[in-house]
Structures are given as C-alpha cells and as structure tokens.
Amino acid sequence: MTEKLVIIGNGMAPGRMLEHLLEQAPGRYAVTIFNAEPRVNYDRIMLSPVLSGEKDYEEIIIHGDGWYIKHGITLYKGHKIVAIDRQAKTVTSDHGVTEPYDKLVIATGSVPFIIPVPGHNLPGVLTYRDLDDVRAMMLAAQSRAKAVVIGGGLLGLEAAAGLNAQGMDVTVLHVMPTLMERQLDPAAGYLLQRAVEQRGIKVITKANTQAVTGNGKVEQVELADGTVIPATLVVMAVGIRPNATLAKEAGIAVNRGIVVDAGMRSNDPDIYALGECAEVNGMVYGLVAPLYEMARVAAHQLAGNEAAAFVHSDTPTKLKVTGIELFSLGDFAEGEDRQEIVLRDAAAGVYKRLVLKDDRIIGTVLYGETADGAWFNDLKKKQTDISEMRDTLIFGQSYQGGAPLDPMAAVAALPDDAEICGCNGVCKGKITGAITAKGLTSLDDVRAHTKASASCGSCTGLVEKLMVLTLGDTYNPAAVQPMCSCTTLGHDEVRRLIKAKHLKTIPAVMQELEWKTSCGCAKCRPALNYYLVCDWPDDYADDYQSRFINERVHANIQKDGTYSVVPRMWGGVTNAAELRAIADVVDKFEIPMVKVTGGQRIDMLGIRKEDLPAVWADLGQAGFVSGHAYAKGLRTVKTCVGSDWCRFGTQDSTGLGIRIEKFMWGSWTPAKVKMAVSGCPRNCAEATCKDVGVICVDSGYEIHFAGAAGLDIKGTEVLGLVKTEDEALEHIVALTQMYREQGRYLERIYKWAKRIGIPEIKRQIMDDDAKRKAYYDRFVFSQKFAQVDPWSERVSGKDKHEFRPMASVGFAQAAE
Amino acid sequence: MNWIAIGTISEIPRRGARCVATPQGKVAVFRTQDDQVYAIDDHCPHKGGPLSQGIVHGAAVTCPLHNWVISLETGKALGVDEGAVRTIPVKVEGERLFLALEALASRAA
Numbered sequence A: 001m002t003e004k005l006v007i008i009g010n011g012m013a014p015g016r017m018l019e020h021l022l023e024q025a026p027g028r029y030a031v032t033i034f035n036a037e038p039r040v041n042y043d044r045i046m047l048s049p050v051l052s053g054e055k056d057y058e059e060i061i062i063h064g065d066g067w068y069i070k071h072g073i074t075l076y077k078g079h080k081i082v083a084i085d086r087q088a089k090t091v092t093s094d095h096g097v098t099e100p101y102d103k104l105v106i107a108t109g110s111v112p113f114i115i116p117v118p119g120h121n122l123p124g125v126l127t128y129r130d131l132d133d134v135r136a137m138m139l140a141a142q143s144r145a146k147a148v149v150i151g152g153g154l155l156g157l158e159a160a161a162g163l164n165a166q167g168m169d170v171t172v173l174h175v176m177p178t179l180m181e182r183q184l185d186p187a188a189g190y191l192l193q194r195a196v197e198q199r200g201i202k203v204i205t206k207a208n209t210q211a212v213t214g215n216g217k218v219e220q221v222e223l224a225d226g227t228v229i230p231a232t233l234v235v236m237a238v239g240i241r242p243n244a245t246l247a248k249e250a251g252i253a254v255n256r257g258i259v260v261d262a263g264m265r266s267n268d269p270d271i272y273a274l275g276e277c278a279e280v281n282g283m284v285y286g287l288v289a290p291l292y293e294m295a296r297v298a299a300h301q302l303a304g305n306e307a308a309a310f311v312h313s314d315t316p317t318k319l320k321v322t323g324i325e326l327f328s329l330g331d332f333a334e335g336e337d338r339q340e341i342v343l344r345d346a347a348a349g350v351y352k353r354l355v356l357k358d359d360r361i362i363g364t365v366l367y368g369e370t371a372d373g374a375w376f377n378d379l380k381k382k383q384t385d386i387s388e389m390r391d392t393l394i395f396g397q398s399y400q401g402g403a404p405l406d407p408m409a410a411v412a413a414l415p416d417d418a419e420i421c422g423c424n425g426v427c428k429g430k431i432t433g434a435i436t437a438k439g440l441t442s443l444d445d446v447r448a449h450t451k452a453s454a455s456c457g458s459c460t461g462l463v464e465k466l467m468v469l470t471l472g473d474t475y476n477p478a479a480v481q482p483m484c485s486c487t488t489l490g491h492d493e494v495r496r497l498i499k500a501k502h503l504k505t506i507p508a509v510m511q512e513l514e515w516k517t518s519c520g521c522a523k524c525r526p527a528l529n530y531y532l533v534c535d536w537p538d539d540y541a542d543d544y545q546s547r548f549i550n551e552r553v554h555a556n557i558q559k560d561g562t563y564s565v566v567p568r569m570w571g572g573v574t575n576a577a578e579l580r581a582i583a584d585v586v587d588k589f590e591i592p593m594v595k596v597t598g599g600q601r602i603d604m605l606g607i608r609k610e611d612l613p614a615v616w617a618d619l620g621q622a623g624f625v626s627g628h629a630y631a632k633g634l635r636t637v638k639t640c641v642g643s644d645w646c647r648f649g650t651q652d653s654t655g656l657g658i659r660i661e662k663f664m665w666g667s668w669t670p671a672k673v674k675m676a677v678s679g680c681p682r683n684c685a686e687a688t689c690k691d692v693g694v695i696c697v698d699s700g701y702e703i704h705f706a707g708a709a710g711l712d713i714k715g716t717e718v719l720g721l722v723k724t725e726d727e728a729l730e731h732i733v734a735l736t737q738m739y740r741e742q743g744r745y746l747e748r749i750y751k752w753a754k755r756i757g758i759p760e761i762k763r764q765i766m767d768d769d770a771k772r773k774a775y776y777d778r779f780v781f782s783q784k785f786a787q788v789d790p791w792s793e794r795v796s797g798k799d800k801h802e803f804r805p806m807a808s809v810g811f812a813q814a815a816e
Numbered sequence B: 001m002n003w004i005a006i007g008t009i010s011e012i013p014r015r016g017a018r019c020v021a022t023p024q025g026k027v028a029v030f031r032t033q034d035d036q037v038y039a040i041d042d043h044c045p046h047k048g049g050p051l052s053q054g055i056v057h058g059a060a061v062t063c064p065l066h067n068w069v070i071s072l073e074t075g076k077a078l079g080v081d082e083g084a085v086r087t088i089p090v091k092v093e094g095e096r097l098f099l100a101l102e103a104l105a106s107r108a109a
Helices: A012-024 A044-051 A065-070 A131-141 A154-165 A186-198 A245-249 A288-302 A373-381 A407-413 A428-438 A443-450 A460-474 A491-500 A506-512 A524-535 A549-553 A576-588 A609-621 A653-664 A725-742 A749-756 A758-767 A769-786 A790-795 B101-106
Strands: A003-008 A029-035 A061-063 A074-077 A081-085 A090-093 A098-100 A103-106 A110-112 A125-127 A146-150 A169-173 A202-204 A209-213 A220-223 A228-230 A233-236 A240-242 A258-260 A271-273 A278-280 A326-330 A339-345 A350-357 A360-367 A419-421 A563-565 A593-596 A602-607 A634-639 A673-678 A692-697 A700-705 A717-722 B003-008 B016-022 B025-031 B037-041 B055-057 B060-062 B069-071 B090-093 B096-100
Touching: A003 A012, A003 A098, A012 A029, A012 A061, A012 A288, A044 A131, A044 A154, A081 A245, A103 A288, A125 A131, A131 A154, A131 A233, A146 A154, A146 A228, A154 A169, A154 A186, A154 A233, A186 A202, A186 A326, A186 A350, A186 A360, A258 A271, A271 A288, A326 A373, A360 A373, A373 A419, A407 A460, A419 A428, A419 A460, A428 A443, A428 A460, A443 A460, A491 A506, A491 A524, A506 A524, A524 A725, A524 B055, A563 A609, A576 A602, A576 A609, A602 A609, A609 A790, A634 A653, A653 A673, A653 A692, A653 A725, A653 A769, A673 A725, A692 A725, A700 A725, A717 A725, A717 A758, A725 A749, A725 A758, A725 A769, A749 A758, A758 A769, B003 B101, B025 B096, B037 B090, B096 B101
Parallel strands: A003 A029, A003 A103, A029 A074, A103 A271, A125 A233, A146 A169, A146 A233, A169 A202, A258 A278, A634 A673, A673 A692
Antiparallel strands: A081 A090, A090 A098, A110 A240, A209 A220, A220 A228, A326 A360, A339 A350, A350 A360, A563 A602, A593 A602, A692 A700, A700 A717, B003 B096, B016 B025, B025 B037, B055 B060, B060 B069, B090 B096
C-alpha cells in the first residue's frame, strides 16, 4: 500500500527532495504538500533579478502546476499548517483541512529577522524573503522615491541594487564597519562599497538604527548618532532565523532550528526536517547548496536508504548584482598559524586573497576577477598541498606549470570531480558524462539533466566551456550571437538590460552596455531604436538618423534611387474616388509604373525623392494615409469578400480585416507583419501563410500565426478558436504585442515562434487571460503615440531637409 | 583653391547628410556625431546607390541599397568590399561650409 507523505512548506529544498524521491521510489508515497504561500515552487535565489527587472516570475518557476498534476501530488496553495498532532499523526491547516501522514517532512524555512526598533511595524517597512515582498517593493519603487535598506549583507545589497535599478534613491545602512563582513575581509568590503556607491547607492556603515518614524506610514529612519534619513520604503534585510515554531509547539526537539540527525530525522522517527528550518550537527544553513544536499539525503532516507548522511561543506558565496564580481569561501580570519597571499590591482579594481594553513587553502576572497574561484575551491576541498606552486598560486590556474593556459585549457585541466555548479553540487565529470551519455547538445538540455547552472546561473560560462570541450565544433556557444561587432551582447540580453536598467536613449544604451564603437553601426542602431520605441512608447524620442532610409522618408527606395509609394487601402478595399485620385497623381508626377501588389494594394514606382511630399499632399487630399509598405511594422491585412458577397462566406472577413488594420496601423514591430482574413476554409485571402491569419468558420474565428511565404515557405500554426470578432481582435493584438516585446530586430514571427515555442505562446495568449489583457493594454497604450500619419506630417513640413538639396552649385545662371 | 559656399552646418542633421546638386551629379555632404563634415560623390562604387540616404556611423556611411560601408574620410569601401568614391575637400569656417570648386569641376574629366 502507498504510504502517505505530507510536506509542510513548498520551497526549493522540499521541491528538490521530491525530485530525488520520485526518481528513487516512484509510487511509494502519496504526496500532499501544504504551502503557506499561494503558489508553486520557484527559485528564491532568483528573486533579486526579478526585483531588478531582469527576470519575470514565470522565468523562475521550478515546478509549474503541470508538474504536480503529472506526479499526482496534491498541493494546497495558501494553506498554512497550524498544528501537528503527533499522536493521531495528522496535520491541520488554517483553512481547516486535516491530513493524516505516515511520514511528515517539515520544511518551513526561515523568517526574516526584524529589528525591534520603534516603528518597525509601520506600513512601508518590508522584509526581503518571498515573491510577495518583491512585488511590494516593485510597487513602492514606482514612486521613484527614497528607500532605506537596513543590512549590508548579501540580501540587503541585492535588494538595494534591485530598488536602484527600479529607479529609487537608495541608502544602505550597515551596522558593521564594512559590507558583507561575514563573507569578505575589510579590503574587499571596501572595494564592494565603492562599486555599490558608483551605482548611485549611498552606503552608511557603523549605522545603528534607532527608530523608524512617520505619521501612519514610514517617513524617515533615525540613527543613534542623530542622523535622519527620509524614506518612504524601509527594507529590513538583517538576517534570518529558522522557522521552527510549529515543530516546537508539537513538542519536537528544537534548538536554533529543528534538531535532526545526519539522516534529517527529528527526535520523532516519522518526522523529518530539512532546509533552513533544520539544524544538523549544531549548524543551520541558508545557502542553497547544503539545503539541496539535505534534500538529497532526506529523499534517500524516505526511499529506504538509511545510510545516506549529511556532511558539512563550505559553500562559496557570490553576489548576484550585475557587474559586481565577488567570490568568498571558507575561513579568512587572520591568525598566528595562518599565512596569506594577497594580490591587488587598484586600476583594474581587482583584489584576491588566499588564507593558508599548513600549506593548504582554508579561505579565499576574490573581488573583481573570480574566474579562478572553482579552482581554489577544488584545492581547498581536496586539501591539496600548495607549497610547490605557492609563488604563483594567487595568479590562478593559468599560471601553473609553464605557459599561461587559455580559459578553455584551464577548464580542460580541471579534474573530473571539480565542482562546477556550487548551488547544485554538480562536478565536471557529471556534466561531461551526461553530455556524452545522453547526447545533450544545448545548454537547456544540460540544465534539465544535471541541474548545473540551473539555479543562480553564475557558472553558465563554465558549463558552456565544458560543452565545447565535450562536443567540439558541434556545439556552438554563440547561441548568443552578438547583435553586431559593436557589442558582445545578444539581442535578448540587450532588450532585457534596456528594461532592467531603464535605458531610454541610444547613447545611454551604448554607454551602459559598453558599446565598442562611439555611435554604433547600421546594424545595431536601427535595432536599438526599435527596442526603445517598443519599450518606452511615451518617453522615447524616435531617432530618425538610426532608421533605414525607407522608414525615414516613408517610401521604398528603388535601385535607381527613386522611391515607390503605396497608400493604405484598408483591407484591400477601394472605390472610384480613390482610384481617380491615384490616376491623377500618376499623370501629374509622370509616375512611370503602377502595379498591384501581393498585399492587395496599388504601388506607384519611380517617384523622385523631391516629389514625395507633393505626391503625398495630393493623395492626402483624397483621404489616403501611408500604407507603411516600407515599414518594419504592420503592412497589410488582405481580405476576401466574406459573407457580404460570397456564397461560402461564414463571417464578415472584409469587415474584420479592415477593423484589424485600422486598430493596428502605425505600430512598429521587429520585422514586417503581414496579415490576412479569409471568410471560409477555402482561404482565398491565403491567410495560412501569413505572419498572422484568420480563417472564419461557422463557430467563430480560427486564429493562425507564424506562417511564411518568402525566403522560407511555411504553413501557419493554429493559435486557437475564438467565438467573437472582439475576441479575435484582442487575441491578435496580444499576440502581436508579445512578439513586439520579445522579437529580435528583423526576426519574423515564424522565427520568433520557433524560438519561444508554440505551446508557450498559446499558453500566454489563449490560456492566461490576465497576461493577454496586459499585452493588449500595452499595445493600445503604445498606439496612442504611434498612430500618426507620417505622410501628412511631412506634407506639413516635418523633416523638410530630407527632400530638398542643400544647395545647387556650378550651374550656369540660366540653368537654375 | 576656390571655395564655394553651400550653407551652414546646422542645415545637416548629426549622423546625417544633405545633397548638393552640381551639373555633374549630386555630392553628399555628411555631418558626423562629433560635427566633422565630409563630402563625397553621392554614388556608391558598388551599384550607384545614393550614399546620402545611408545610415551614418562614426566616419562611415552604410549604403542603403546593399549595405556597403564607405569611409567618409577616404571614400574607400571598408571591410571585404573593394571600390572607392571620390572625396571632395570641405572647409568649415565657423558655421559656414564650403566645397572646393576645382574638385567639383575636375570631376567631369
């Protein structure tokens, strides 16, 4: 019979334990989880990137809802367990659910420590522990006002950097003389403080907080020396303590945390504890590596392997603040029996210190340059005698044994049991073994199979180097292709950083992201201009000099330097007056060629640049606006005649096409977007090879996307069926906005969809109503600034210089 | 050298160009981000594209037709492409710009 396993808490440790348990003893337990937080298991280490805006919550989910369903696990979200009855072997939640257990795992984590100063409970005082805290901080940050972070440790600094990235004016208060004093020696602490201050964050050390004051909400923080710091947000990040209250009330042995043996078992043999709430051999832990080790041990124990035991090991600390390189490991206090090796390079902002005892490394602090962290960690773990290489040890692995190694050779030289991923305790041999045995070819595969670089991600570079070593040329780490030769960053990274760092001009992007050229090139400038137009529709001033000539003069350049002009014909429908106006323009300007396009429009070719404003003026008189036939934007919506005329038409396809076009014209997109609406599955408008297409059917509107009929030929994918025209419009707009926000410049929808995955796009647009609505709203907002007819603007005199020569020289008087 | 006035620097947008019409064809006058001014024939050595319509970056322009990159200083194609376009001396006096008349005249030869 299956035994009942109940887990209290749904953090990273019990999540990892379940993964191991499902592997080792599938089907042995019926699992029920109670999670006080109303959500699934997510990666708490990545809360800092969420706060700084570099990642979304969705990106840090470890186990989505589907995972629990797939494994038959019952998850009670938002249920806090209030009592454990050890006699009856049941637990009871605050919503009154009582669940019996055979085995119970307590994983209640920790609670943030609140300094009990007056005012600590005022609204506006937050802690930094879970997603709710992060969301509250992001909300508070919208005010762009002043924030105080109390605590200059790992969490406090990450919170400060995140709030700073969100635009707040941040002051960090730290009670000790230097930052992160538990992980860093004073010299590295000083360098860190300088780097933090260079980001515009104020740091006050030896700051003794006396009170938080304000009228009904936080207004200021007062220090013991009389300093008063105004603030509308106070984040307390001074430490955590194990959350063992529930266990204590149930009569389980509790010291600092819940006391467990090396097999993670409490003094009640049916109750285990793991994670931050557990105390093993007198130690409690807060970093993920030992917590995952506890998870491994607990899973083995629950699967019946009683020999599994937890062994303490030092875990390196890294700070997850973009641009600050910091690594700390072990013990680095000074002592009579210890020696140290120090390397400083003030100009490069590098500081390295190794603490030695009996010719063995016992502690390491690296600041500014941390590539050798893994190697030092390995030497320390193995207690390698370093006396032979002592003179060059501090210079790192590359300097040992003759000529300096390149970074690739350094990785190749690591032994198989060298730890690569500290968070998940994955060694080199396990990664290379999995790559070979399972035929892994992508970073995501390696993450899925080995967990290496799947948590904080700081070892991604090392993992990629291992992939290159193992796979040779078949692995192309330039999955991240740089945007152009002006930068090493790829499009996605640049888009992410534009949002995260609130970069709102092209010079700001180039400065902050360390562009290698002074003003970019013809590849990156149009891309950056698009990203900024898309991300900051209300703030960003379009840089015309960074647009391709077609988008600058709103016509298509031809091989002889003349231009072609395509007026908009909504849905491909026109009338006698419009055709007459076009005929008149063709005569007046002696336009050599008139052609019907594939998108159901009329193209006038061979117009001289100087004539463009006059051509537009005449077309504008007849009611025409620009057809954007030149734009990386919405081009045309082709339609068939639909139910108005066609005996097979099921819906008003012409009307819907016109409606979509009128709603979406003027919007800029990563690459051109062509649409079509067909009134029945006979598909006369050829909607199934378009970027976005609609096939009308009796029961509604089938929305298609990701087709291609150019360099590549590809039928569309079906997004889904909706019942009404309004819904069709909302879904199409949301899909387009998703593409606008995620697409790389010049990447058509079908390529973007292939990269993101059709199921993910369906999930966000079809299944997630809130998300779809949010995309829709953002599109509508940006249209307020985009729907301006560029032709009439220019007829009114905008960019006059574009269309006239600056001067005429050298002609005989009569010629002018 | 005879200099002929063509206008002022403020008439050209930064990272942009204006044309000067001459009997022998158009001359493209460029203004870079840091206000250097260059003049070259408005005619790409590749297929005659109007260089004045290209994107200006550093002291170079990318032709709008096929993305050749032309140095504004030397008129030569950069990168792997080979070819050159004529450069015309420019004089800047305060705000005012002048082209070398001789260079314009000799171009017909």
